[in-house]
Amino acid sequence: xxxRRTYQCVGVLLVVARVMGKFGALLSCIPAPVLGGIVxxxxxxxxxxxxxxxxxxxxxxxxxxxxxGVSFSxxxxxxxxxxxxxGVINTGYVRVSLSVCERExxxxxxxx
Numbered sequence: 001x002x003x004r005r006t007y008q009c010v011g012v013l014l015v016v017a018r019v020m021g022k023f024g025a026l027l028s029c030i031p032a033p034v035l036g037g038i039v040x041x042x043x044x045x046x047x048x049x050x051x052x053x054x055x056x057x058x059x060x061x062x063x064x065x066x067x068x069g070v071s072f073s074x075x076x077x078x079x080x081x082x083x084x085x086x087g088v089i090n091t092g093y094v095r096v097s098l099s100v101c102e103r104e105x106x107x108x109x110x111x112x
Contacts, residue, residue: 019022
């Protein structure tokens with residue numbers, strides 16, 4: 001796949017990007033549809049990579065089939081369960097997520 005040097009360079013780049021406010025401001029200026037396209041392509045590549053790994057898995061094993069079936073079932077059922085039970089999962093980071101949403105709303109109001 002990739003070398004350790006690649007991950008080290010990306011890690012250093014992310015640390016530098018975190019320190020530099022201008023880089024963060026540049027990323028926050030990317031329009032939502034562009035970010036949506038990037039996320040769509042990113043998750044499509046992640047899913048295709050995961051499905052590619054299934055070629056080397058022995059699916060005749062009951063254990064492997066159970067793991068795969070439970071993973072897919074939970075992955076498809078969890079989003080609708082969270083929508084019907086919104087307050088059940090409490091991670092303790094409500095203020096952080098709300099402040100991120102508020103920043104987006106404030107920037108949208110300021111740009112109009």
